[in-house]
Amino acid sequence: MNANIETLTRDVTSYMAQVGRTAREVSRAIGRASTTQKNQALNAIADQLIDQMAELKIANALDMAAGKEKGLDAALLDRLELTDERIVSMAEGLRQIATLEDPVGVISDLAYRPSGIQVGRMRVPLGVIGIIYESRPNVTADAAGLCLKSGNAVILRGGSEAINSNQAIAHCIKKGLSLAELPTDVVQVIETTDRAAVGALLRLKEYVDVIIPRGGKSLIERISKESEVPVIKHLDGICHVYIDDEADKEKALRVAFNSKTQRYGTCNTMETLLVAQSVAADILPELTRMYEDEGVELRGCEATVSLLKKHSMDMSAAVEDDWVTEYLAPILSIKIVENIDAAIDHINRYSSQHTESIITENYTKSRRFLREVDSSSVMVNASTRFADGFEYGLGAEIGISTDKLHVRGPVGLEGLTSLKYIVLGDGHIRQ
Amino acid sequence: MNANIETLTRDVTSYMAQVGRTAREVSRAIGRASTTQKNQALNAIADQLIDQMAELKIANALDMAAGKEKGLDAALLDRLELTDERIVSMAEGLRQIATLEDPVGVISDLAYRPSGIQVGRMRVPLGVIGIIYESRPNVTADAAGLCLKSGNAVILRGGSEAINSNQAIAHCIKKGLSLAELPTDVVQVIETTDRAAVGALLRLKEYVDVIIPRGGKSLIERISKESEVPVIKHLDGICHVYIDDEADKEKALRVAFNSKTQRYGTCNTMETLLVAQSVAADILPELTRMYEDEGVELRGCEATVSLLKKHSMDMSAAVEDDWVTEYLAPILSIKIVENIDAAIDHINRYSSQHTESIITENYTKSRRFLREVDSSSVMVNASTRFADGFEYGLGAEIGISTDKLHVRGPVGLEGLTSLKYIVLGDGHIRQ
Numbered sequence: 001m002n003a004n005i006e007t008l009t010r011d012v013t014s015y016m017a018q019v020g021r022t023a024r025e026v027s028r029a030i031g032r033a034s035t036t037q038k039n040q041a042l043n044a045i046a047d048q049l050i051d052q053m054a055e056l057k058i059a060n061a062l063d064m065a066a067g068k069e070k071g072l073d074a075a076l077l078d079r080l081e082l083t084d085e086r087i088v089s090m091a092e093g094l095r096q097i098a099t100l101e102d103p104v105g106v107i108s109d110l111a112y113r114p115s116g117i118q119v120g121r122m123r124v125p126l127g128v129i130g131i132i133y134e135s136r137p138n139v140t141a142d143a144a145g146l147c148l149k150s151g152n153a154v155i156l157r158g159g160s161e162a163i164n165s166n167q168a169i170a171h172c173i174k175k176g177l178s179l180a181e182l183p184t185d186v187v188q189v190i191e192t193t194d195r196a197a198v199g200a201l202l203r204l205k206e207y208v209d210v211i212i213p214r215g216g217k218s219l220i221e222r223i224s225k226e227s228e229v230p231v232i233k234h235l236d237g238i239c240h241v242y243i244d245d246e247a248d249k250e251k252a253l254r255v256a257f258n259s260k261t262q263r264y265g266t267c268n269t270m271e272t273l274l275v276a277q278s279v280a281a282d283i284l285p286e287l288t289r290m291y292e293d294e295g296v297e298l299r300g301c302e303a304t305v306s307l308l309k310k311h312s313m314d315m316s317a318a319v320e321d322d323w324v325t326e327y328l329a330p331i332l333s334i335k336i337v338e339n340i341d342a343a344i345d346h347i348n349r350y351s352s353q354h355t356e357s358i359i360t361e362n363y364t365k366s367r368r369f370l371r372e373v374d375s376s377s378v379m380v381n382a383s384t385r386f387a388d389g390f391e392y393g394l395g396a397e398i399g400i401s402t403d404k405l406h407v408r409g410p411v412g413l414e415g416l417t418s419l420k421y422i423v424l425g426d427g428h429i430r431q
Numbered sequence: 432m433n434a435n436i437e438t439l440t441r442d443v444t445s446y447m448a449q450v451g452r453t454a455r456e457v458s459r460a461i462g463r464a465s466t467t468q469k470n471q472a473l474n475a476i477a478d479q480l481i482d483q484m485a486e487l488k489i490a491n492a493l494d495m496a497a498g499k500e501k502g503l504d505a506a507l508l509d510r511l512e513l514t515d516e517r518i519v520s521m522a523e524g525l526r527q528i529a530t531l532e533d534p535v536g537v538i539s540d541l542a543y544r545p546s547g548i549q550v551g552r553m554r555v556p557l558g559v560i561g562i563i564y565e566s567r568p569n570v571t572a573d574a575a576g577l578c579l580k581s582g583n584a585v586i587l588r589g590g591s592e593a594i595n596s597n598q599a600i601a602h603c604i605k606k607g608l609s610l611a612e613l614p615t616d617v618v619q620v621i622e623t624t625d626r627a628a629v630g631a632l633l634r635l636k637e638y639v640d641v642i643i644p645r646g647g648k649s650l651i652e653r654i655s656k657e658s659e660v661p662v663i664k665h666l667d668g669i670c671h672v673y674i675d676d677e678a679d680k681e682k683a684l685r686v687a688f689n690s691k692t693q694r695y696g697t698c699n700t701m702e703t704l705l706v707a708q709s710v711a712a713d714i715l716p717e718l719t720r721m722y723e724d725e726g727v728e729l730r731g732c733e734a735t736v737s738l739l740k741k742h743s744m745d746m747s748a749a750v751e752d753d754w755v756t757e758y759l760a761p762i763l764s765i766k767i768v769e770n771i772d773a774a775i776d777h778i779n780r781y782s783s784q785h786t787e788s789i790i791t792e793n794y795t796k797s798r799r800f801l802r803e804v805d806s807s808s809v810m811v812n813a814s815t816r817f818a819d820g821f822e823y824g825l826g827a828e829i830g831i832s833t834d835k836l837h838v839r840g841p842v843g844l845e846g847l848t849s850l851k852y853i854v855l856g857d858g859h860i861r862q
Contacts, residue, residue, distance in 0.1 A: 126835050424810070
């Protein structure tokens with residue numbers, strides 16, 4: 001295949017159109033493949049990854065060397081690296097996907113109508129999915145596995161710095177597909193590092209049903225702006241915890257602490273803490289000390305700053321920008337609000353509609369928060385860090401959607417499918 | 432309000448942005464409105480339509496007169512006209528929507544996870560829906576009713592030829608909303624006939640969640656091409672019936688006849704009949720005579736033409752274009768195919784993914800057809816004419832989607848909603 005790359009990149013647009021056409025063609029075959037066959041492929045790919053561990057590491061070493069030469073920073077190089085452990089974990093991820101229930105063909109709500117026909121809905125694959133991601137090569141295997149299990153053809157476009165690693169993983173995938181007697185083009189990994197390939201992919205309306213970008217905010221922003229194909233995405237995770245005046249103090253401290261500190265770099269980490277006025281003096285001094293002991297930098301609203309000054313604690317003042325910033329770091333903004341109404345207003349104004357949690361023992365307020373907060377995950381007395389496909393029982397996650405069309409929240413296999421209507425009759429005609 | 436129109440249209444873009452902003456603002460209020468309040472509004476609007484029947488007809492008479500002057504054809508004028516009967520039927524439609532179950536707030540799949548949290552999904556409104564339609568003024572009431580019941584704010588843009596009728600209906604809607612103490616801007620009917628308003632609406636990504644076009648193919652094509660907001664639509668209804676070699680002959684004749692002749696102008700009418708080779712000689716002569724008696728023009732593939740010649744029947748030959756044409760008229764193309772594989776291939780190649788039906792007594796083939804035909808409705812032994820929101824039990828229908836993202840097939844209240852995750856805990860934190 002490598003011999004063709006040069007020629008192919010000469011005309012990226014026609015290369016991408018060919019990739020799209022091929023994906024559409026093979027999408028029928030994978031759409032009707034049996035569960036067993038798809039699982040065989042997933043396990044065969046996992047076997048290949050283990051068998052070819054040495055080759056994968058050689059390919060990865062090329063990327064690592066090029067990356068160092070290009071002066072990639074340590075974090076990027078770390079994400080790029082394929083260790084034995086990471087290869088084993090990719091393989092295990094695929095075997096795990098094989099154990100998940102197959103969503104394709106599941107029939108629901110099949111019921112008789114007054115006319116005598118039986119009407120139900122059958123879950124079907126979306127068709128062709130395009131995934132655009134950055135440096136982590138493990139996404140190649142993960143994303144391929146989820147698309148395969150959900151009966152979709154997939155076009156994968158990884159970061160140029162991982163091109164050799166991705167091609168080596170692609171080789172394992174194709175081998176596994178072929179062992180399971182599935183078309184190897186069900187998974188296509190773009191072979192050119194030409195940036196124009198991304199633009200071309202985003203215009204393949206005719207062949208691609210949905211684009212899922214995975215990576216940093218700027219990548220996702222660029223893609224969703226440019227794409228003519230629908231995009232499943234979240235841009236920001238500006239998550240809130242609201243400690244209500246009827247919160248259980250112990251739960252409030254625990255959940256608010258965990259939501260911020262369990263991991264800093266994840267999209268479901270709390271970025272702003274809201275506290276009801278009447279309990280602020282009771283809760284904030286203790287809670288902010290917990291954060292400070294953990295090394296979390298705090299930025300408070302005026303009321304918070306002056307409250308903590310009384311307790312001899314200094315805190316920098318939050319500016320407007322703090323309420324709309326996803327720190328992804330040990331920084332937290334804190335605001336004292338009058339009551340649940342002010343909390344919901346603040347959230348619906350500043351939130352990125354990812355995840356918000358209320359801490360309260362009050363029944364009515366918990367119901368109101370659940371109904372009125374317009375985010376993809378809304379919680380009561382639970383850490384925002386639970387907003388995750390695995391924690392929700394989806395078995396796996398290809399991303400999180402903060403949009404409303406098609407799918408909201410963590411996206412698993414079901415999010416990669418659609419429902420068609422089926423009608424069973426016995427010669428029924430419309431009167 | 433009328434005094435402002437002149438000024439407003441001077442800058443359509445800023446007028447539409449204001450409409451969008453307002454819709455987004457009031458979407459929160461309608462999203463959390465109680466079922467009772469929404470039903471009160473629906474019934475109050477219905478009452479207003481009946482009370483103001485005389486005013487509606489005066490406004491409509493202005494449109495009819497202008498239409499005649501502009502030389503609109505008889506069919507268009509007929510669609511435009513508001514008779515007593517049609518006004519009563521609009522009102523009844525709204526009362527009917529009031530009786531439907533409220534989808535908003537319905538919680539499903541609430542289950543405990545190993546971590547101890549309870550995870551479920553709650554149905555939520557999409558937010559703001561834009562509807563662009565042509566001459567029928569009744570769409571103004573229907574669409575407003577469905578959006579209202581599903582908790583969405585709506586922006587309605589009707590045909591310029593119906594502007595007076597639509598404004599009169601809008602007046603009733605606003606009165607009804609106000610009687611139910613809901614913000615009157617939950618339903619906004621665009622007050623300008625400036626065509627630039629449509630373009631501006633299609634660019635309101637920030638404020639509008641989905642656009643639903645209703646009307647002819649050229650309108651829908653233009654909108655889906657131009658829109659930056661996601662569109663729920665179907666372009667064509669090129670529906671197929673396949674009579675299998677193991678079909679019950681009586682059922683085959685009945686369903687194939689009904690699928691074509693029950694109504695000609697609807698999107699779920701069969702446009703191409705496929706017949707298995709081995710039963711063609713038995714079925715086609717009788718069936719084609721039934722069609723001819725009904726005045727249906729037939730266009731056959733080569734094999735069909737020569738078969739019927741043997742039975743002294745003349746038929747024009749179908750050309751390639753016939754397989755991709757939605758006649759919306761008493762015309763039918765017929766093709767003899769080798770077997771179910773050839774039928775599925777033909778359908779997946781030429782169908783518009785609207786509705787297809789197989790006539791067979793064979794268990795295995797019925798299952799294959801249901802699984803492998805990639806259309807929004809797939810049927811066994813039933814007329815394609817059943818593909819309809821009312822027949823499927825949705826209670827009402829705002830349109831049909833042949834796309835896969837978000838919703839496929841007839842779109843009722845549920846299609847105007849999304850699912851968010853809810854998490855209930857008791858101070859649970861992520862380990």
